[in-house]
Amino acid sequence: MRRLPPMGALRAFEAGARHLNFTLAAQELHVTQAAISHQVRQLETALGAPLFERRGHALTLTAAGRRYRDRIADALDLIGAATAEVRAPEAGPLHLTVLPSLAACWLLPRLPRFYAAVPGVDVRVTSAVALWDFTDDRFDLALRSGLGGWPGAEAVRLGGESLVPACTPAVAATLQTPADLTRVRLVSDTPKQNWRRWFAVAGQTIPSLSPTVYDDAALVIQDAVQGGCVALVRRSLAADALADGRLVTPFIPDLPSDYSYWLVWKARAREHPSAPLFRDWLLAEARSSFGS
Incomplete structure (x- = not known):
């Protein structure tokens, strides 16, 4: 297998090739200008070819540099996209829309028990009578009363x-x-x-x-x-x-x-990392609260 250049050197080269300025490349990558120069020199040594022409403060790409830039740009984009897909998303608040009566009389008195059981999860509760439009991305979960069967959503029955x-x-x-x-x-x-x-x-x-x-x-x-x-x-x-x-x-x-009480969420949507934890806790609470 061919030995690939370090990813840091490739990113330094790509940023320098776009800006044609190592100072601007360093600002973008949050490193020093000296670090960019050092990584580019390492890459040129590994490749055995100069990638930039330096004339005073002016910086231009060599013919080899232009070819290399064009070939690796798409590859770096693919690596970035793949990394974003795999990397665990930042949790952020878990947004919940709840009927006002269900929020005031049932959920809010019990919510401290969730915080005690699962520290660090921030649950943001919005009370609303209107049904959640599942094209609306403001909410992760909904607590509703009804007969079930919301199009475009998955639901679990909490009880009667x-x-x-x-x-x-x-x-x-x-x-x-x-x-x-x-x-x-x-x-x-x-x-x-x-x-x-x-x-x-x-x-x-x-x-x-x-x-x-x-x-x-x-x-x-x-x-x-x-x-x-x-x-x-x-x-x-x-x-x-x-x-x-x-x-x-x-x-x-x-x-x-x-009517029954239901926990509802969008079907086939990428889940908030804390949603399964909240669902499990809510189902346990519902078993001791609601009828069959």
Whole structure:
């Protein structure tokens, strides 16, 4: 096998040939002008031919230098491109788009556990109701509620959800049967017919309902915690408030939701280096939080 010249000497020659100035070549490669001159002289010795003509401060390529420049330029470009493909990308922040209610009630309280388990990963959370357009390169992952099947994306199901009446212990003390719910202010998020569906599952026929309707599940939970209403909350999102006693469930049953929670990412996209670590952690958290 032929012995190749050192890569540093080839880069020094190529930069000098482009600039026809060793000082500018040295600035580009972040070395000294003396280092460029030394590497070029080593290359000329190895090749047995002068590559530059030096006349005072003027620098020109010899005929051999021009031929050598033309032959190695494409090769150096190929080496640079191959190196960029193989080299591990700099991690940078992991960008995540999340439904506002899911971010406020579920993800953010648990995120410190991820930082403790995987130090050094910077997760940037953007809360947004709008679905992620997968041609948008701002995000690496998305947390969404839906039926699944997003075109152009891969997804893993985190778990299901159910709806359950919840209120403060003080409000619950005033309720004896599900029919008593018609005497208090009812709250839900969209769609508003969820309360009617719950009454049907509970075996109650309610002629008319006018619940307070919010467009965000987190607002439903917050209203219930403030007292004075009974909210049809998403059990997984209200889990912390139910666990610490701020909310109680005065009646059963739960109403299963048609939607599930999903972790979504672009199909066939080059992954952020930290994305698999975050996915694994999120799936472990979901197993202890969401229904089947």
